[in-house]
Amino acid sequence: MSAEAVPTQTGPGQTGVIHDLGYQRYTGDRYGRAAIIRTLTGYSLRSAFGLGRGARAKIVPVGAFALLCLPAVINAFIVARGGTRAFPYDLYSYPVRAVAMTIFLAAQAPELVSRDLRHRVLPLYFARPLRPADYPLAKLAALIGACLIMLDVPLLLLYVGTIVGVHGPGAVWHQTTLLLSGLALGLLWSVVLATIALAIASFSGRRAFAAGGVAGLFFLTFVLSEVLSTIAPRAAGLVSPFALLDGVRMWLGSTNPGPLAAPGGSWGTGYAVLLLALVAAGLAALVARYRAVAS
């Protein structure tokens, strides 16, 4: 029995009275739920790029980012040699985006959610002030932020590479307005892609399954839509998130020709509604999923 080794009474308020081994109460500030959600978002955003992990965790995000920057770099060369801007801000390079974002999301969406499911870390989160819906929403905000960096930073490079070759404030302003609409579309892409990818990844704790699910969905639907585009060009826009996003771009008034035919009014509305429905379904699936795993 260890009864002799311990003080005869124990209870709050008797910290270190008999043995002072240096246990100290924490007396400083304690953040509330909202700040904890922000902290988790920041932490997850870092891990989306493999920061705080080993070198291996950085290969895919850095590689995909480099791939996405490639068109902007090419553009800078072209402009420097007297050419005009090679890629539109609102479309950028559709195939490069589709490929690089598929790879990025297939690798990093599972990194954000499957790890904690697999290693059963979630009870530790939910035993703390976070509520079940807070966790997936923080993860989603982080992944949207990560996608935004992936998609919009190359646009900024494209902009910088272009304005060095244009002359006069009017021309720069013109580039700037085009850039802003491109950045806004980048945000739309980020929200849609991150929500779908995270919802799929959250259903498997096995990283390989989660990655396969995300990659399979994005890649197969992308191929299907490419195939369909020759047979039924407008319906083709409905099958892939990438094609859908580009259809919405044209519906919003962009005249740059994309991989698919411009949808026109009624199809365009259909695209926009489907896009909203996809995001809503992804959000609902995420929240429902974490309500289930929390208990």
Added chain:
Amino acid sequence: MTGPARAGQGDRVIETIALTKRYPGGVTALDSLTVEIPPGITGLIGANGAGKSTLIKILLGLVPPTKGLARVLGLDCASARTLIGYMPEHDCLPPDVSATEFVTHMARMSGLPAVAARERAAESLRHVGLHEERYRAIGTYSTGMKQRVKLAQALAGDPRVLLLDEPTNGLDPAGRTAMLELVARIGAEFGLSVVVASHLLGEIEQICDYLVAVESGRLLRAGPLTSLTQARQSLVIEVADRTADLAGELGRRGLEPRPSGRGLVVPITDESTCDVIRDAVADLGLALARMEQRRHRVEELFRPDRSDQPEVTHVG
């Protein structure tokens, strides 16, 4: 059983009233459990499936009760979360980060600012006895080290109450002893109230002040460890031979020995019991091979009607 048995404890750390949990499949995990847990180290004892983990999950606000009420430090469970440190029974550690990084992150998830979280993580890991190895990835740790990291993350948020679910799970005997000593130290020296769930009474009775026994989701007994066990303290004695002679001699000296295996079990009546036995053995010129305090068995606590009568205690 509960209230009156505990003298002079005005404050209670945990309190449940008619707490009931039925899972959708029709399984009743807790059945009108009413119990009060005082400050100090409390053992929550019960067989696997008795409802220990469900009770802990309700106290953490992870699972809503079907009926009844549970309070921690006078607060409802969800709002008491910043005051509770939880160590789950199962593995809960990602293998690819270091213990320092993981515990720091968990401290921040308890609401600590970045710098304070880092300091407290280092301190918690030191308290559980992880030093240089805390910078290594958790995946390279032994089971004992992982258990310590689980305990450290529970401590890092500076809780007032620790809920430890089977903390010695998967450890070897030395690891179990070390973990129990650590828990005892945390309860005694850190001023934290600790609830240790276990299915091994012999293990946690070494460190507990108070004991709550549950079976099939119902309260079996609750009370200070001494009141539950003192009446049934007994010694196991083995002599090289002439066990029957010793039994007779002890009987003449006022003890009530009963045969048990190769030896005798003697209920401890007062402080002189050991001396009486020693003298009896010496006077008979016997070789005393073993004399030790007998471990209490779970079922003795679980069946108060039987265990109140030391004569019929089962031995095996």
